[in-house]
Amino acid sequence: MSSIRWVYDITIILYALSVSLYFVDFLQNNRKANRIAFWLLSIVWVLQLFVLFLRIVDTNRFPILTPTEGLFFYSWVIVTLSLLINWFFRVDFFVFFTNIIGFVLMAVSWFAPNNYVSPSFSDQLINELAIIHITMAFIAYGAFTLSSILSIMYIVQYNMLKEKKVGKRLWRFESLTKLENLSYLLNVTGVPVLFLSLVLGLIYGYKMELAPAIFYDAKVISSFIVLIVYGYYLYMKVAREAYGRQLAYWNVAGLLVILINYFLAATLTEFHLWY
Template structure:
């Protein structure tokens, strides 16, 4: 549909305008610009939702299976989470850091094929189990991104306190204990989503594929993500370690998520569509 192309272009433009507004607010503490950026982002969410629904009608399926759709849905999740969390918790700068990743996903989707799943794969891929698997994995990535944003804010706050850089930005970042707690809660939500999503993916593979892809790059990468976040939770819950070190661990873990999302797919024979 030609209208989808226009919706997509307008969404990208408004998204970039919102991100610029949040950046100006981050640098200059401009509340008026912050409000404009918030409403622009709200419009972006509406347009993304409309695009998502129209594409679902056009292809008669949940549009999350192609690389383009995966990136778009990931960005939609980040916009949704950041707006909801900011509405309830009023965490300054969370929207800026989270949607910096979200806009990157939208920008990268410009360079991916926008068509439907290839015909030869459609029968293999379209099933309720696969849709639930992909949805849960992407939701977990969204929650991991929020945890990453909180951890980045914690690291910034810690460094500013250490260097005695007092000012409005320091106050707006929030307390260290609050940032640490919210990063932990986001990770606690994301971890079981990823675990269940991977289990469902393996169940689907055992049904649809001739043999289980245990040594596939995407499978190994996803298990690596589970292990590093599992170690983070072990340090946080069992050993009761809090603060700067686990915040850095959360940041490093998210970098593994990005590597798994973008790089391991290039070497995967299992995730040909994604």
């Protein structure tokens, strides 16, 4: 555990430096700071992966069963997706805005209650179905989070254009069309992943004889609300051909639903310890 604490501390420090340098780039259009921040973030990703490996060795299970582990894994998913999107699509400022949330999640995970998981309960959860269910849920939440951040960037750039605040910072936001399309792509990915995760979760709950309590659990209900919110986003985009600020504001509202789902509903759940 001491080795994990040491690696965790180093990761937090490097993560803070990376976010700080991205902030410098945002204020001063400093490309050098941006490059250093990107490589620091890449090191953070490697260290986070190393922490996950150490936790697997220490607990002999995939580390996503407690609030601490869940928040840390959520942060790792956000870092991973933000690096992939930045690598393939190159959206300036996106990594900065995204990793403000990623850093907060990781910092909070260090202070979250690391609930003890009894061996019997741990044995019940450690099977392929449960692990796939939990992992897919975090991937979906990560995709939705990044999608909502892109919508926030859309709204910010739209207002800058409306107020004619032309400058280097404006042009580095990418086009409104690109931001909207990437946001849509992430939601197209997240909705089916979350749907499959919930189906697997219900099947697992039935196998573990958790029914009918599982259908009244706050976490299950709020997760379906998240699915409905982002599913309705896709409906507006595809069926009603909505676009622009209407979609962006709905997507940002979706992020608030995720936060409620993650932090508030998690305090009311009876058996969802991990998120």
